[in-house]
Amino acid sequence: MNIFSVTAMTGILISGLGLPTLAFANNNAASIESRLEQLEKRVQQAERRAQLAEAKVQGARVDTRRLENAVAENSAQTREAHQAVQETEKRTAALEKKVPEKEDGWFELHGYARSGLMMNQRATHSRGGPYLTPAGDTGGAVGRLGNEPDTYAEVYLEKKQRLDNGATTRFMVMLADGQESYNDWTASTSTLNVSQAFAELGSLPSFSGVFKDSTLWAGKRVDRDNFEIHWLDSKIIALNGTGGGIYDVKWSDDAKSNFSLIGRSFDGIEEVNDDIQSYILTANNYFGPVQWLLSGIKAKDNEYRENRTDHSMDNAGNKGYLTMLAYHGDDFYGLRPGMSKTALSYGHGLGAEVKTVGTRAELTNDADTVRLATYGTTELAKGWDLAPAILAQSSTDRYIKGDDYKWLTLNARLLQGITENFALAYEASWQYMDLDPKGYLDYDKVKGDFYKLTFAPTFRPDDLSPFFTRPELRVYATYMDWDKALDNYSANDTLGQTGFTAGGQWSFGVQMETWF
Incomplete structure (x- = not known):
């Protein structure tokens, strides 16, 4: 159907x-x-x-x-x-x-060097240096890129050893030289010297408790934990001299201290007797990323030194102290990936030289200095990296009662990575200064601005660390200018010299910089 x-x-x-x-x-x-x-x-x-x-x-x-x-x-x-x-x-x-590590130890060779040719628009030797402005005498640095006419080199050799009982030894000697001659043979103008010679003992088996991982040292040295703003060639703190101390006394996993006692002669005063020295006792403490340093300074007979000026030195400093609070960040000021360091320092008397501690004999017992330093690095975008820095200082009653030195430096280095081996570096610096020496060394009161711009095509072996990969080979062009009033600060400083006055100055050059 x-x-x-x-x-x-x-x-x-x-x-x-x-x-x-x-x-x-x-x-x-x-x-x-x-x-x-x-x-x-x-x-x-x-x-x-x-x-x-x-x-x-x-x-x-x-x-x-x-x-x-x-x-x-x-x-x-x-x-x-x-x-x-x-x-x-x-x-x-x-x-x-x-080369058995335990029996004979091992040697290490390290160093830093920079060298280059720098000339002005008239094809003559150009003046320069991070401390060329009137503020430079009190530590007011400006950007160093395209602003270094010198050759400076330091080489140090280390012998290290680890013994069968676990103890370690280290001996280091360092040679350094710096000058502005472009000749290949410069023995007559050399400043070659042994700047460090010291020994360390670490991980001593008989040490226990807070001293278990500590390191003893003695000799002539640059402190292990000095740190600086590289773009300005300016130490934030520098403890350099001859003495001894102990590193890494650990109170806990996040707290440790370094203690040292060093002595040194004062810098820059030929009349100072070698017997008149400054002695610096320091406690350098770390609490995680926070650092707190405290130094006391004594120079017993400094008030009796021969006077090199027409001013009374009845109040010449013979003691002082300084303190520094710093933060070592592992990011760019908490805003983005990168790194940053910030330090606020205060010094009184002989401690009013808060950067290179214990080096200035001219300071009075009433001298006061406040200094702020900060810098950081960060990647803005792929191939673009920024490193800004701020350095500022105010110092009163420094050399004469009533004197006043104020300055502020803003600096930024920008790096544009073109390839793995080639980059374009840009640097800008601005410094404002208001200096009133009250006639000290016949310096005149001045106020004004200084500017510097640099463009530097740069060759490098790789781009693993944009700002810290070395060696680098650079060619550069730099333009500087400043207020005319700054030419009148002194007859002996850099600004205002024949052929180097306000109105704009060009410099051109080539430079290498390396460390290892």
Whole structure:
């Protein structure tokens, strides 16, 4: 029986009941036809989905094959890397057999150097240096990029040893020289000297408690924990001299102290007798990223030194103190990735020289100095790195009662990485100074601004650390200008000399800088 027979019988039955037979049959047939069309559409849609699924399966198979190939290639590279590590370990072991660490120790050679040619727009030797302004005598540095006409080098050799009982020893000697001659033979103008010669003992097995990991030292040295604003060539704190001390007395995992006693002669005064020295007792404390330094200074007979000026030295300093509070940040002032360091210093009497501690004999017992230093580095965007710095100081009654020295330096170095081995460096410096020496050394009262702009294409071996990768080879152009009033500060300082007066000065040069 087919569908039409069923339909006819249904019509007869409906007719017998008195219903409209033809209309019902037509409607029923139309309904069935519509259902067939919908079923056909569903079948077509299912076929399309099946085709898409099959295509995806084929793509997945291709991706799987690619992944399997990548895994195999990666595995081969891993095996090669593992083999390279094994070969390196073998060479290291062979080298250690030749130079046993525990028996003979090992030597290390380190150093820093810069050297370059710097000339002005008239093709003559250009004046420069981070401390060329009138504020420079009291520590007011400006940017050093494209502003260094000298050659300076320091080389130090270290002998280190670890004994069978775990104790360590270290001896270091350092030679340094600096001058502005461009000649290849400069013995007649050399300032070569032994600037450091000291020994250390560390990890002594008989030490325990807070002294367990401490290091003893004695000799002539630059303090291990000095730190600076490199862009200004300015130490934030510098403890340099001859004496002894102990590093890393650990009160807890996050708190430690360094203690030292050093002596030194004063700098820059030929009349000072070598017997008149400053002695500096220092406690340098660390609490996590916070540093607190406190130094006391004594120079017993400094008030009796021969006077080199026409001014009374009845109040010449013979004692003093200074303190510094610093923060060593592992980000850019809490704003973005990078690093930053900030220090606020205060000194009184002989401690009023808050940077190079114990070096200035001319300070009075009433001298007061406040100094702020901060700098940081951060990546602004890929290939662009910024290093800003601020250095400011106010000093009163410094050399004569009533004198007043105020200055502020703003500096920023911007580095644009072009390739791994080439970058463009830009540096801008501005310094404001208000200096009232009260006639000290015939200095005149001045107030004004100094400006410096430098552009320096730079070659480097890599870009692992934008601001600290060395060596660097640079060519540069620098423009400097300053207020004319600053030419009148002194007849002996840099500004105001023949051919170097306000109105704009260009310098051009090439320089290398390295450390290792």
